[in-house]
Amino acid sequence: MTVARRDLLLGSAVVGLAGGIAPVPLVAADRRPADGAGALPMPAPVDRLPSALPVQDAARVLMDSGWLFHEGDVEPAPLDTHNATYLSVKAGNARGAAAVDYDDSDWQAVDLPHDWASFQPFVKTANVAQGYRPRGIGWYRRSFRLDPRLRGRRIELEFGGIATHATVWVNGSVVSHNFSGYNAVRIDLTPFARFGDEANVVAVRVDANAMEGWWYEGAGLYRHVWLGDYAPVSIATDGVHCDPRKRDGGWHVPVTTTLTSIAPIDASVTVEARLLDPQGRLVAQGQAQAAVTSLDEGGATLDLSVADPMLWSVERPTLYTVHVRLLRDGKVADERRVPIGFRTLRFDAAQGFFLNDRPVKLKGVCLHQDHAGVGTAIPDALLGWRLERLKAMGCNAVRSSHNAPTPELLDWCDRLGLLVMNENRQFNPAPEYRAQLEWLVRRDRNHPSVILWSVFNEEPMQGTPSGVEMVRRMAHWVRALDDSRPVTAAMNGAFFDPVNVAQVVDVTGFNYYQGDYDRYHQRNPDQPMTSSEDTSAFMTRGAFESDPARHIASSYDVEAASWGDTHRGAWKKIAERAYVAGGFVWTGFDYHGEPTPYEWPTIASFFGIMDLCGFPKVAFDIHRAAWVDDQPVVAIAPHWSWPGREGKPTKVMVLSNAERVVLRLNGKTVGEATVDRLMGNEWTVPYAPGRIEAIAYRGGREVARTAHETVGAPVALRLTPARTVMAGDTEDAQAITIDAVDAKGRHAPTANLMTRFTIEGGAIIGVGNGDPNSHEPEKGNQRSLFNGLAQMIVRPDVGRGRITIRAVADGLKPASLRLDRLGVSPRAQVATVPAEIDLRDWRRSPRFDTRPAADLAPAASDNNGWAFVRAGTPTPAEPAGWRLYRTVLTPRRAVAGRGGELSFAQVSGMASLFVDGQLVAEKRDPKPGPLTATLPAGEGKRTIALVVAGLGNVESGLIGRVTVRPR
Ligand code: GAL
Numbered sequence: 001m002t003v004a005r006r007d008l009l010l011g012s013a014v015v016g017l018a019g020g021i022a023p024v025p026l027v028a029a030d031r032r033p034a035d036g037a038g039a040l041p042m043p044a045p046v047d048r049l050p051s052a053l054p055v056q057d058a059a060r061v062l063m064d065s066g067w068l069f070h071e072g073d074v075e076p077a078p079l080d081t082h083n084a085t086y087l088s089v090k091a092g093n094a095r096g097a098a099a100v101d102y103d104d105s106d107w108q109a110v111d112l113p114h115d116w117a118s119f120q121p122f123v124k125t126a127n128v129a130q131g132y133r134p135r136g137i138g139w140y141r142r143s144f145r146l147d148p149r150l151r152g153r154r155i156e157l158e159f160g161g162i163a164t165h166a167t168v169w170v171n172g173s174v175v176s177h178n179f180s181g182y183n184a185v186r187i188d189l190t191p192f193a194r195f196g197d198e199a200n201v202v203a204v205r206v207d208a209n210a211m212e213g214w215w216y217e218g219a220g221l222y223r224h225v226w227l228g229d230y231a232p233v234s235i236a237t238d239g240v241h242c243d244p245r246k247r248d249g250g251w252h253v254p255v256t257t258t259l260t261s262i263a264p265i266d267a268s269v270t271v272e273a274r275l276l277d278p279q280g281r282l283v284a285q286g287q288a289q290a291a292v293t294s295l296d297e298g299g300a301t302l303d304l305s306v307a308d309p310m311l312w313s314v315e316r317p318t319l320y321t322v323h324v325r326l327l328r329d330g331k332v333a334d335e336r337r338v339p340i341g342f343r344t345l346r347f348d349a350a351q352g353f354f355l356n357d358r359p360v361k362l363k364g365v366c367l368h369q370d371h372a373g374v375g376t377a378i379p380d381a382l383l384g385w386r387l388e389r390l391k392a393m394g395c396n397a398v399r400s401s402h403n404a405p406t407p408e409l410l411d412w413c414d415r416l417g418l419l420v421m422n423e424n425r426q427f428n429p430a431p432e433y434r435a436q437l438e439w440l441v442r443r444d445r446n447h448p449s450v451i452l453w454s455v456f457n458e459e460p461m462q463g464t465p466s467g468v469e470m471v472r473r474m475a476h477w478v479r480a481l482d483d484s485r486p487v488t489a490a491m492n493g494a495f496f497d498p499v500n501v502a503q504v505v506d507v508t509g510f511n512y513y514q515g516d517y518d519r520y521h522q523r524n525p526d527q528p529m530t531s532s533e534d535t536s537a538f539m540t541r542g543a544f545e546s547d548p549a550r551h552i553a554s555s556y557d558v559e560a561a562s563w564g565d566t567h568r569g570a571w572k573k574i575a576e577r578a579y580v581a582g583g584f585v586w587t588g589f590d591y592h593g594e595p596t597p598y599e600w601p602t603i604a605s606f607f608g609i610m611d612l613c614g615f616p617k618v619a620f621d622i623h624r625a626a627w628v629d630d631q632p633v634v635a636i637a638p639h640w641s642w643p644g645r646e647g648k649p650t651k652v653m654v655l656s657n658a659e660r661v662v663l664r665l666n667g668k669t670v671g672e673a674t675v676d677r678l679m680g681n682e683w684t685v686p687y688a689p690g691r692i693e694a695i696a697y698r699g700g701r702e703v704a705r706t707a708h709e710t711v712g713a714p715v716a717l718r719l720t721p722a723r724t725v726m727a728g729d730t731e732d733a734q735a736i737t738i739d740a741v742d743a744k745g746r747h748a749p750t751a752n753l754m755t756r757f758t759i760e761g762g763a764i765i766g767v768g769n770g771d772p773n774s775h776e777p778e779k780g781n782q783r784s785l786f787n788g789l790a791q792m793i794v795r796p797d798v799g800r801g802r803i804t805i806r807a808v809a810d811g812l813k814p815a816s817l818r819l820d821r822l823g824v825s826p827r828a829q830v831a832t833v834p835a836e837i838d839l840r841d842w843r844r845s846p847r848f849d850t851r852p853a854a855d856l857a858p859a860a861s862d863n864n865g866w867a868f869v870r871a872g873t874p875t876p877a878e879p880a881g882w883r884l885y886r887t888v889l890t891p892r893r894a895v896a897g898r899g900g901e902l903s904f905a906q907v908s909g910m911a912s913l914f915v916d917g918q919l920v921a922e923k924r925d926p927k928p929g930p931l932t933a934t935l936p937a938g939e940g941k942r943t944i945a946l947v948v949a950g951l952g953n954v955e956s957g958l959i960g961r962v963t964v965r966p967r
Pocket of ligand 1: 457458492511533536561564586594596
């Protein structure tokens with residue numbers, strides 16, 4: 001049933017359900033060898049695919065492929081006549097690049113996600129906060145067909161997010177003005193839709209000069225686009241709310257379903273909800289009746305109860321599914337599958353956060369949404385990999401700072417067991433922004449990962465009566481849609497002001513101001529609190545000496561913003577206070593833009609625990625030691641390859657979660673100490689080449705050891721994937737590490753040479769190396785190693801096969817890597833349609849008793865004498881006579897250059913066809929039939945005139961489609 005529906009939308013596209021891959025646990029432990037001497041500082045590759053993200057709404061089909069992109073604005077030609085002006089303001093008649101028949105044949109073909117800013121060079125005069133990348137304006141267009149059998153169904157187009165301000169047209173009518181880069185844009189296409197052979201054209205103008213943040217925001221259609229096909233009475237988008245509640249000693253899943261109708265008549269329907277356990281077994285079910293008024297909404301609430309479900313937790317993120325079906329006349333008209341998790345949460349003013357009545361300290365990070373090479377256009381698989389990297393560090397929480405996350409982030413967090421502080425972008429209770437906030441809550445309130453709603457980040461009005469009024473309203477709207485999660489606001493000050501927003505939220509969010517924790521808690525002993533943001537420390541990955549002149553920050557965790565603290569200092573203040581629920585390190589990964597503490601030529605931040613590529617800094621081991629409880633951790637900084645340093649005192653840090661640690665240099669014990677899990681242990685030793693080793697003990701027993709060795713000159717390159725297999729679905733993506741190794745195959749941590757790549761069976765969609773000062777392009781097939789490492793992001797071709805990657809560098813042995821591309825059905829995509837122009841809009845003369853001249857035309861200001869008619873709409877039966885049909889065509893490049901074929905599918909009556917006054921074809925048979933002619937090559941406007949002789953008493957004229965195709 002579903003597949004049949006999809007077929008209608010898909011045309012000739014490949015049909016396949018997402019994944020088709022057996023679910024496998026996602027998180028690989030950080031499998032660095034215990035004795036890591038010379039090992040790559042990245043996990044060993046795994047030999048399986050990540051499991052596919054859940055398909056929640058089978059009626060939606062991706063529309064990520066087949067877009068055309070134009071960088072820069074497109075000004076429509078000036079309106080030169082009264083008639084053109086009159087027509088320009090009519091529905092369906094958008095002009096310029098928004099017009100249905102605009103010639104986009106020289107636009108660039110792109111697939112989504114797409115961030116055009118990531119292709120830009122770094123320019124000193126461009127905005128510093130956005131990473132010195134020109135942003136500008138861009139246009140996208142996409143065509144598709146809808147099967148005539150879809151008439152009467154609800155067709156919805158959804159953009160996951162468009163950076164930044166967007167105007168969307170469908171078939172020449174403007175359908176959305178959207179003023180945020182972080183909310184979805186949903187459009188009910190139904191009234192605008194065209195069915196059958198005629199194409200539907202979506203045009204989007206994106207103004208990325210508009211900014212909503214002080215960080216790199218990307219530009220364009222950087223999230224997925226979907227086309228949904230629903231029954232006339234259907235479940236509204238985000239129309240199922242089914243977040244479980246623990247009550248009366250058992251669990252309940254209140255399922256509230258919102259229904260929407262475009263049907264011509266009122267309907268009565270049945271809503272059925274089934275709760276399925278992780279194995280798909282039925283656990284509970286219920287049914288309710290609902291009435292839905294035509295062109296309105298209806299709803300049904302029912303309650304599923306279950307006594308003792310498996311709980312969702314950080315360690316075991318068990319997901320159940322609520323399967324809602326809408327039955328009309330006994331048939332399934334619509335359905336949704338919503339993953340849910342059974343867990344309780346509460347913030348306690350004295351004891352912090354509790355999940356399932358157990359205290360859980362929030363070991364969190366703040367995230368922006370860009371990565372090296374791809375900017376904000378992060379493929380789902382790469383996003384999952386980034387979150388796995390966090391999980392491997394013992395992180396259990398993320399904050400979507402400072403905006404609604406991409407929905408796939410929450411899907412991953414549900415599955416990985418990451419808790420989410422979900423943040424709103426615009427602090428503003430005006431209707432448009434209220435709608436954005438409410439959209440966020442509706443979209444995300446079923447996710448077990450979401451534990452906290454944040455209405456703002458650092459707003460100067462936080463200590464004013466006006467700010468309080470704004471938060472009061474916004475918190476109220478959030479609670480009205482979700483009474484199960486607390487509301488916070490990430491404040492940076494005003495905590496002690498007589499009037500401040502902490503008075504109207506459930507949990508006080510502290511950005512920095514860690515010195516005020518105790519005082520605040522004493523004065524507000526009943527108010528739960530968390531650090532919503534902390535740290536803001538600086539580290540350059542792989543560098544161990546600060547060099548302000550070269551914009552380099554040491555990795556010994558000694559540098560931090562004046563308002564922040566080092567990684568160790570910030571976490572210590574949180575770890576030592578039970579009443580502080582936890583923290584969110586600014587940031588998990590470096591991000592483009594907001595270069596701090598150094599500006600140009602620096603283009604990215606230094607705040608990350610990992611760099612732009614997800615390569616770990618020392619901060620990764622600092623947090624691993626502090627955060628990982630279930631496996632022993634021991635790590636050493638720095639690396640041990642310092643030619644020229646012989647004999648010089650060298651600081652060595654050991655990070656561990658064990659009890660005692662011993663440091664050995666070339667077999668000799670040079671330090672021994674009780675582990676300081678939060679601050680690490682430090683020694684200064686005279687550098688000697690060889691092997692430095694740390695051994696960690698618990699209860700007198702060795703539990704882990706690690707080492708660095710002094711490596712020789714690099715002799716060869718190495719390519720290391722995250723996975724040895726990829727899905728041959730064009731959507732999968734993974735980061736591949738490039739490093740140089742010495743003669744013994746050991747990672748060379750100081751190599752900084754240029755490397756160049758080739759690939760077969762896939763594409764390189766971005767490159768990076770984590771250097772915040774590098775201006776090398778992030779697209780292309782080369783990248784220099786930075787402190788030993790570089791990265792390429794690879795996307796597979798479609799189908800089963802191999803991906804072969806080679807890397808070369810001057811003077812080194814090249815590396816080559818072969819990955820298996822598995823034959824996985826790609827997720828279905830809405831098919832694109834070939835470029836052809838529909839000549840839809842015609843002027844039709846009055847009826848004449850005698851044959852009119854072919855050059856007869858309506859007067860310039862005639863809105864009424866000559867009718868506006870659409871090809872395909874017959875002229876009703878009338879007495880025999882003559883009518884003239886006229887239109888003006890500006891051929892697309894291919895037709896203008898090579899000539900084209902002008903084709904009337906059906907003309908009723910005898911007809912003579914003229915192009916620019918020249919007779920080009922005749923139809924002598926009055927019965928309905930086709931008429932074709934050659935359109936000679938030529939630029940500019942062409943006048944098409946069709947003189948039709950109607951026989952009388954039958955429909956006449958343009959009864960079919962009229963098209964122009966290149967020859
Ligand atoms: C905070 C802000 C973040 C980032 C950070 C840098 O004030 O919330 O977005 O700017 O400072 O330290």
